[in-house]
Amino acid sequence: MHKLIRTLGFALLALSLASCRLIYTPDVHQGNLLDKKTVDQLQPGMTKRQVLVLMGSPSVNSPFNQNQWDYVSTEQHRGGDIKVHTLTLTFNNDALVRTEGDFFAEDAQKLVDDTKKYHASYPVDETKGDKSTDGGAPEKKDDGGK
Known part of the structure; x- marks a missing residue:
């Protein structure tokens, strides 16, 4: 009986935390992320190969x-x-004739700016680790010339 009460208590606690939005839910972006500069480079008459090099593989x-x-x-x-x-x-005959639809034109830059805020704002040298700079050699103690 004691285990049942404890399990129900944990379930109620989890439910109350979920309803208060204390659990983190990330933003989800999936598929092709296109920017305005890339889409603006599309020209009628481009071959499929040129479009593939410029835009990448299509989703569908x-x-x-x-x-x-x-x-x-x-x-x-x-x-x-x-x-x-x-x-x-x-x-039409391996040449681009029309583009239509919406895409992440302005949102792509906003997405990049949002990811920058999660990087460290202080200077970080990622080439150095927690190890000492002298190659890990133990420090020598000065014993006064003995």
Whole structure:
């Protein structure tokens, strides 16, 4: 009986912490992260190979429609609603003819700026560890010339 009461107590505690949003829920970004500079470089008439080098592999490349590439990304902020962003490229005879859709144009830079705030604000030399700089040799004590 004592174990049952303790288990129920822990369950209630966990439930109350979850309902208070004290449990951390990270932002989730998945798929192709495109920036405005890259998308602005797309020109009608570019070959599929040129687009592949510039943009990377598409998220969706249907085997039934070789003339359409879809770049899809999803964004979820702190467990909220999922936002889906798409960019569709249409080709005709291996040449780009149309681009349409939305993408992370302004959000990509915001995402980069958000990640910078988690880096250390003080100077850090990552090449040095916790070891001493003299190669780990033990310190010599001065015994007064004995």
